[in-house]
Amino acid sequence: MRIVVAGYGPAAHRLVETLADRGFDGTITVLGEEPRAAYDRVALTSYLSGPPGTGGEALAYPAPSGPVAVRLGDRVASIDRARRTVTTEAGHDEPYDVLVLATGSAPFVPPVPGAGRAFVYRTIEDLDAIREASAHATSGVVVGGGLLGLEAADALRGLGLSTHVVEMGGWLMPRQVDEGGGAVLRGHVERLGLVVHTGTGLDRIEDDRVILADGTVIDAGVVVFSAGVRPRDELARRAGLPVGERGGVVVDEGMRTADPAIYAVGECALVGGMVYGLVGPCFTMAEVAADRMLGGSAQFTGADLSAKLKLLGVDVASFGQLSGALDVTYMDPVGGVYKKLFISDDARTLLGGICVGDATPYSLLRPLVGRELTAQPSELLFAGTGSAAVAGADFPDDAQVCSCNNVTKGRISAAIAELGLTDVAGVKKCTRAGTSCGSCVPALVSILASEGVAPGKAPCEHFDHSRAELFDIVRVRGITTFSRLVGEHGRGRGCDVCKPVVASILASLNGGHVLEGERAALQDTNDHFLANIQKNGTYSVVPRIPGGEITPEKLIVIGEVARDFGLYTKITGGQRIDLFGARVEELPKIWKRLVDAGFESGHAYGKALRTVKSCVGSTWCRYGVQDAVGMAIALELRYRGLRSPHKIKAAVSGCARECAEARSKDFGLIATENGWNLYVGGNGGFRPRHADLLASDLSDDELIRAVDRFLMFYIRTADRLQRTAAWVQDIGLDYLRDVIVGDSLGICADLDAGMERHVGGYFDEWRATVEDPEKLRRFVSFVNAPGTPDPSIVFETERDQIKPVLMEVTRR
């Protein structure tokens, strides 16, 4: 059988993947109009908040397995139903036995004067165009205050534009929330600096401004339409297939059009009188169609239209039916929280709900829609916020927990039991639940707990203990080798997850070189080569530059080393210099030159202290009130080499202007007239968080003691790969303050001693390696040809420096 798929979006991808997974043995040809293979459109906005020029790789779905021919950048122009052939715009003919329309939908562009100047928000190319235009603009308008419109508005704000949202309805997100919720939502959105106009439409767009129907004039360098979508049913229309009055290719519950050889799935399909604009139902349609092609009889019987908006820092969620005989409402206008549940007239069945400002009940309550209430309605309003009103155990087996991927509680429980899953990652991998919008993850955690798995505790199959428990076992029993630990307290021979955890624990407790004896085999490649691996298998070298302060002589040495070894050179985001493109056999030679000039390892490769970033401070800056550079250098030298559950970053600002961005660090200092304010638990990265004030106006000595204890307590008790931000949130700031300032656990003397041991035991790993012939023997590309460089490593030149020529990735 020859299957041809028109369109290559999420629905098409799921179709092909399902066919391949189920052993389809005919041929599949996918014809896509976009210049790239299917990607996760739901996550599109992350492409704008990410760095430019990545080409959207992060969004790409994994390539489907099995033989699939893909033709990209060529639109299907027509269908010849008699000959069973489609023809593309480029003139390519493709015969089919079965044709699947998966053409999605197109943004609706209202026919107002000047609409041609506006952008839409649908593809990576759309976002590239918006990013480009935003670079030359200061203000923007988003037309449409629905889920996507707010998402687009937040993206414009993120691009630095002052942003307005125009919504025709009476309040924001009128399709998802009621008026009360809309009012609370508006408060949040306005607090973020967005200007909201409701109850009015657009009159026209002029150069650099927008005129609303009520006469308001708004300056707008960039205008984005997010006013709904229209199904792309033009192919079907021209081929004489029935389409709905408001668009959409009419299909039956098996996703078949009036022509038995043609299916339609995803956002272009009209099924049961509805077009679905959420990815979950589109995936289900694809699975139904695939099943039919394989001779099955699956049916599409409608889908859940629950939604959760996770942007603007505001949680907005709605699920089930948005009206009912009875309702309970909780409203906290000061805290910006609004929650409402709709209940049947006998007060026994949950019908639906709306949450604004706090969506924790969402993932726990959504699966319970249509079921008998398990607790007082008012208690349910606080589900997930620590009350025990709802837990994973309460979900019936057929409750749909992940609506994006249509996964029930029963399937998740079965997978946990049968496959011995121990964490959310495992559940995601084996059931797909949680892999799209992520809003069901709290429910997954709760189900894991109800199946007796304390999630995230055991790092992998080799141990049943958390990192903190392993730390205590190693400390109390005086264990110094992985072999003994896994032999006496674990099983098997470890893996890439537990070995680095144990390596870090051994380093924290016993010091010594990370490549000493058996410990060498526990290290990730970065620690093993004391450098950072790059995509072509070369490494990068980052010497420590404490506080960002460097002499001209040292700068010259770095320049000479980079020149002599032909390394790509870049200033990092951490106030130091990264030298890229070194082959393993070059590393010791590079270090030798650097060490001789007084440099040491910057531990850019380790889960360890990275940098203590600094502003110029009171020495030079007219506003500075303390010596920020001096303090940063002292801290960096004190904590250098300290191995930890994740990397540790710090910064010191010389005054409240905060030029060193100290509050985005694991620990940050801001100078005051009287000393230092210490902030802890900040993070950039995936989930930015401002650090919390732990203590104020500390003297230098008080400060160092507090940081010593903070770090040692973190190292002992945090989970694997848990940054201080998540750890501080987990244990609570007050508890942390009690332990390290008030010594409530009586462990401070022990923490202090641990840090003294670290400081006293520090030595430079690079120097120790260069001076040890035994360790140096590992630094060759080939054991049997030590003089031969790896021939697969090839460079070309860009902007006068090298860059890797990448190897072709062919998996089979």
Next chain:
Amino acid sequence: MTTVQKAQVTPGNAGEKWVPICPYDDLIPERGAAALVRGRQVALFRAFDGRLFAVGNRDPFSGAYVISRGITGTRGDEPVVATPMHKQVFSLVTGVCLDDPATAVPTYPIRVTNGTVEVSVE
């Protein structure tokens, strides 16, 4: 400018199958090493129990020649290595990727003769 280092391809000799690589003691337990065998990159591993394995050094997911630098261990009873690039796990016995069984690295016969590790890539 394009800098290319040419592979040194040793001409094949049909009669000679086993290629000596290095002394067994040069291999660090539970760690890999790369070898260049008749123009092919092979990753050699010495497991904790002394067993030897040889698989292709190319990580099929990234295209980089880095398998020898991965962390070894076990999954269930299977001896495995995780590619250092994005951590997919491969069986050292069959070369099959346990996270994506449609992907595999080649495996090669390996043995020790008089204390010298030998590999055959024919």
